[in-house]
Amino acid sequence: MVASLMAWAGPARATHIVGGEMELEYQSGDSYRLILNLYFDAFNGSPQALDADLTASIFQKGNNSRMANVVLPLTSNTFVSYTNPVCAVPNLSTRKLVYSRIITLPANTYNSPQGYYVAVERCCRNNSISNIQVPSAAGQAFYLEFPAVVRNGQPFIDSTPRIFPPLADYACRNELFYYDFSGSDVDGDSLVYDLVTPLNGHADANLPKPTAAMPAPYSTISWLPGLGQFNQIPGAPTLRIDRFTGRLTVRPTNLGLFVFGVRCTEYRNREKIGESRRDFQMMVLNCAINQQPSLVVQPSPASPAPYVPGRDTLRFFPGSNRCVQLRFTDPDPNSRLSLSLNPVNFTGLLPNFTTATSGSVRTPGAPDTLTATLCFPDCINTRGRVFLLDVVVGDNGCSLPRRDTVRIAFTAVPPPNALPTITTTAGPVQPLRVRVGDLVEFDVLGTDPDNDAISLEMSGQGFSPASLGASLTQSTVGNQQRGRFSWRVNCSAIDPPLRQFDFTAVTNPCTERKTATVTVPIQVDYSNAAPQLTSTLPAPTAATPIPVVRLPQGGVYTATLAGTDADRDQLLLTAAAENFSLSDAGMQFQATNGAGQARGTFRWEADCRAVNLHRDLTVTFQLVDQTCRSLPQVQRIRFQVISPDTMAVKLYNIITPNGDGLNDEFRLPDLPPNFCDAYFTSLRIFSRWGQQVYQSDNREFRWSGEGAAGLYYYLVTYTDGRKFKGWLQVVP
Incomplete structure (x- = not known):
């Protein structure tokens, strides 16, 4: 239907507009949907007058400056239903045309404290309207006010009211007519209703569809003599609307088609923030007399x-x-x-x-x-x-x-209802005393004297039973509700040690909750003695808090460790290398762990694996009692391989190559021996002017000083970067 009617769309002077109103719906962020609901006379209106789009203009209230023009396309075209379809008359048929578009209202633009208004202007009204002057030349201005989208630097979100439903019915002469024109507001704002004179605006028969609306003020329609804002439809009583409910009533005395206007004002915190206007019309007919039941x-x-x-x-x-x-x-x-x-x-x-x-x-x-x-x-x-x-x-x-x-x-007064009763089999001596690892179980029994349906609930005073692993399973046996409490006590229950479990029997007679509660206190007894660690490792002293074990290369060291615990807690004995791997340093640790006892053996082969790591070899031995609050025992030992560098290095500085067999050659027999990856690289001898005169990569070198007598300098290097320097006097 929309497509076929849109083919005829275009400005026309036909009498077709019944009325309408505007809405602004918040979407998200600075996005809103602007809506015009236009009501079209489907009986008298020409299809050529059905617009494919209409233009809404947004203005700032404070100075009437134009903010934007928004083209609203036609998005929906449906008939308005009668309250009672049996009462339909052929010459009263109304369509609801919805024009809408998503728009943006940026906070840095729409922030005027006076707010904003939107208007759409269109001509013309039905020429058969009975209460205004020259209706066929009268236009309509659909009008909506909305607040700034930001206040005090914070977003101010508002969706305007929705006035509903549109009026499809007719009124009968001399009979009371009533209709609900109340609206809804998604923001929970207060809505107040009153009658207003419909707006005429600037559109006319010569320009029925302006390209954009003009700014306010907008002229109003001209009432026939004797009629006005508070007497819009002749009647006894005349047209009225309830200020707070939006209920429209009139007992019309004249036949005809009557236009009227309703305003819905929106308040938040007793401050007006916006308004919506509905421009509409009502037909009054002679009806068959309908007597009251x-x-x-x-x-x-x-x-x-x-x-x-x-x-x-x-x-x-x-x-x-x-x-x-x-x-x-x-x-x-x-x-x-x-x-x-x-x-x-x-x-x-x-x-x-x-x-x-x-x-x-x-x-x-x-x-x-x-x-x-x-x-x-x-x-x-x-x-x-x-x-x-x-x-x-x-x-x-x-x-x-x-x-x-x-x-x-x-x-x-409802029938009397007794409270339910609740008991447990937890025992007369309370609190129940338990230890970590114990399984606590007992029954909870709930009954009701009136045989109302009953359920059981469990809660903790200051804690959640489920977080401790406690459960209550229940079943119905006859008129009794039975629950089974089960709790394997774990470490999470020791602080605080006293746990108050509340069990409640609940009935809901006549949706009124009635309860009876019993409390079962459970005391978790917990203590822990520190385990004892003994070993053949050297004991720390005040002077050496971390004892040192030194071995020459090739040496082997063994130590035994033993742990005991008076509480018979599960013990865990470990050895952990600090910043290295035990196996990379030639170390091994084997432990046998158990309840109350643990044993371990440590063995170290002091070889080049430890030397080549080039780092401090500290091992932490730890005995842990695996319980809620463990008290670990720790001993740290540093291990070192004795380096040959600790031996005295003798450097000679004179030779006498005269052939007497005494001190004829330059040698350094007391250099450090090769040690793992640190070994002799070379010897170089230089003249006093820096010229190299001899070089050897054999640590058993012999130099006879065959050059000439005088003063020489030598340099010995090792692969680990060590250097030995000296001077040598050659005396003939």
């Missing part, structure tokens, strides 16, 4: 006297009759009646009908009067107050149902 309430079959509202009060108490009889009828033939309930001053549980609540009267084969039974459940409890309940009968007359209401005042 009638309803009579009879308190009990034994009492033929009817209930008198305002005088009588029904009082329900345990054991009393809690049902009333309803008799309802209608003077009109072929009338179909329906019953409904409306609580006036209470919420929650309602009475229920035990028989049919609708039917026809005064039709062939149908009775003149219908009956129904209304029963008040035992669980209704007015708690000493008088509750008011409207019992309403409505017919199916046109244009709207006629109704009769009987307001029943009643008090009700």
